[in-house]
Amino acid sequence: MSALGSRSNPLRVAIVGSGPSGFYAAEALFKAEHAITVDMIERLPAPFGLVRSGVAPDHPKLKQPIQVYEKIAQTEGFNFIGNVTVGRDVSVAELRATHHVVLFTCGAETDRKLGVSGEGLPGSHTATEFVGWYNGHPDYRDRVFDLRQEAAVVIGQGNVAADVARMLGKSAAELATTDIAEHALEALAASRVREIHLIGRRGPAQAKFTNKELRELGELTNCAVIVNPAELQLNSESAAELADKNNYTAARNAEIFHGWAQSQASAKPRRIAFHFLASPVELKGEGRLQRLVLEKNRLEGPSFAQTAKGTGERFELPCGLLFRSIGYQGIPIPGVPFDARRGIFPNDKGSITDAPGLYAAGWIKRGPTGIIGTNRADAVATVATVLSDLEKFTPATKPGAAGLLPLLARRGLKVVGYSDWQQIDAQEVQRGEPKGKPREKFTRVAEMLTALQ
Ligand code: NAP
Numbered sequence: 001m002s003a004l005g006s007r008s009n010p011l012r013v014a015i016v017g018s019g020p021s022g023f024y025a026a027e028a029l030f031k032a033e034h035a036i037t038v039d040m041i042e043r044l045p046a047p048f049g050l051v052r053s054g055v056a057p058d059h060p061k062l063k064q065p066i067q068v069y070e071k072i073a074q075t076e077g078f079n080f081i082g083n084v085t086v087g088r089d090v091s092v093a094e095l096r097a098t099h100h101v102v103l104f105t106c107g108a109e110t111d112r113k114l115g116v117s118g119e120g121l122p123g124s125h126t127a128t129e130f131v132g133w134y135n136g137h138p139d140y141r142d143r144v145f146d147l148r149q150e151a152a153v154v155i156g157q158g159n160v161a162a163d164v165a166r167m168l169g170k171s172a173a174e175l176a177t178t179d180i181a182e183h184a185l186e187a188l189a190a191s192r193v194r195e196i197h198l199i200g201r202r203g204p205a206q207a208k209f210t211n212k213e214l215r216e217l218g219e220l221t222n223c224a225v226i227v228n229p230a231e232l233q234l235n236s237e238s239a240a241e242l243a244d245k246n247n248y249t250a251a252r253n254a255e256i257f258h259g260w261a262q263s264q265a266s267a268k269p270r271r272i273a274f275h276f277l278a279s280p281v282e283l284k285g286e287g288r289l290q291r292l293v294l295e296k297n298r299l300e301g302p303s304f305a306q307t308a309k310g311t312g313e314r315f316e317l318p319c320g321l322l323f324r325s326i327g328y329q330g331i332p333i334p335g336v337p338f339d340a341r342r343g344i345f346p347n348d349k350g351s352i353t354d355a356p357g358l359y360a361a362g363w364i365k366r367g368p369t370g371i372i373g374t375n376r377a378d379a380v381a382t383v384a385t386v387l388s389d390l391e392k393f394t395p396a397t398k399p400g401a402a403g404l405l406p407l408l409a410r411r412g413l414k415v416v417g418y419s420d421w422q423q424i425d426a427q428e429v430q431r432g433e434p435k436g437k438p439r440e441k442f443t444r445v446a447e448m449l450t451a452l453q
Helices: 022-033 051-055 066-074 090-100 127-134 159-171 182-189 211-217 235-243 247-264 374-386 403-411 420-434 443-449
Strands: 011-016 035-043 078-082 103-104 124-126 153-156 193-197 225-228 270-275 278-284 291-301 307-318 321-322 357-359
Touching: 011 022, 011 090, 022 035, 022 051, 022 066, 022 182, 022 374, 035 127, 035 193, 035 374, 035 403, 066 078, 078 420, 090 403, 103 374, 124 127, 127 159, 127 182, 127 321, 153 159, 153 307, 159 193, 159 211, 182 403, 211 247, 235 247, 278 307, 291 443
Parallel strands: 011 035, 011 103, 035 078, 103 357, 124 321, 153 193, 153 321, 193 270, 225 270
Antiparallel strands: 278 291, 291 307
16 A cells, blocks of 8 residues: 555645635645645635625725645545535534545634623624625625614624724725625615724723724725823723833834824814723613613733633613624534633644544634734644644545545535635626626625526
8 A cells, every 4th residue: 555645645734714724734745845735624605714705895905815725625635515514414523434634724704702691682783794784794784683773782802803893983985995895885885883882891092992893993985083191091000011112012102092092073074983901791671782881990910911800880871783803712512522611722832632634624623813923833733733743543545535526425415615706796897897896796605506507
């Protein structure tokens, strides 16, 4: 029998998920000095994960990595197997039979919970739903957000919260030539939201925005930024955090907040107001969300490990629309160990605990942190682990896609290959042209499949 990783016995890798981590893992595998095939399985007919359906429509530069992924997809030995859900259409055990390695890059598909009363009231949503909706993700196509409300609240002070606030603060004219989904553009054009409250449980020194994303909130045509100077006062631990030269981003953020606090309130029709050291304790309303009860916090603990502790002092914000943007969480897949507390697949350097042959990269490996590029180094590290384990795998040949595709066909599944995706892609681009948009996305799986007929 020829050695595993030789031309006559290639290492067969199934990658589950087609976002940045999946493509960077494929790239790293193809760079190895072994014969390797990659079958990338994706539950949607469209690839690219959060780059397609997470990155905000008005951030086209952040979508440029797609050009790299398109090149990786052209590599000999790469197969895209779209419109197939692992754990439903095909089991992990079946993938283990057709492939030597199953590498999960399925991201963090759900949101963390606040765990406060009223969280489920109509009008209270997750940021994931809103982001998926304006980006045309089929799962969120039919979500309805009551944009007749004047006051909206976003809980959390990370970049997703900034995206949500910015999308609520931008005018339709600022969004019209982006790849925002048509249904979302129409709804946002009619939005009556005037006040957008961005709430952080800790202080301005701990806000997780990156500088560019924060600064951008002050550059919107129709939306002013409000920061109360009194809220920028720091305890000595926070001051020490900002003085640390490795904490440059937070120090720059603090300067941006100070600049806004000192500037005159402008007469723009919308406003984004920052609130620090406040945690939601209850969402209230008769049949729907009307008010948010918050508790003021103080910080406890040493620099860089300060946590928010409630002071008992409460206040209310009237709001009819609320978005929880407090971080994402992975979801389990049958047949794969799952750490429910962290929302990840437990692993050692990408090798999933007690599951030989199963690996993870990206958010499902380390949790929902970092920018798109962070996932490249992360995927490279997992692939290094895979390659160092090569001798542990069965040297027997495995069929890879040649075994998997007939199995999926027998189940009556309509598999979307990479050339199918290219057809969908071309049609989306064509639909966008008359509107001056880079593309008009198909927002339903059925529409994408019809486009292929
Ligand atoms: P994030 O950066 O981790 O921010 C989560 C926010 O939620 C933090 O302010 C956190 O506060 C807060 N939070 C967590 N639990 C809370 C609770 N129980 N109550 C109140 N607040 C709570 O997460 P994210 O915004 O979802 O972003 C995920 C990753 O994607 C980040 O690495 C981000 O930079 C990246 N991203 C990048 C871009 C971009 O580059 N343009 C755009 C979007 C996302 P604490 O600090 O106190 O925990």
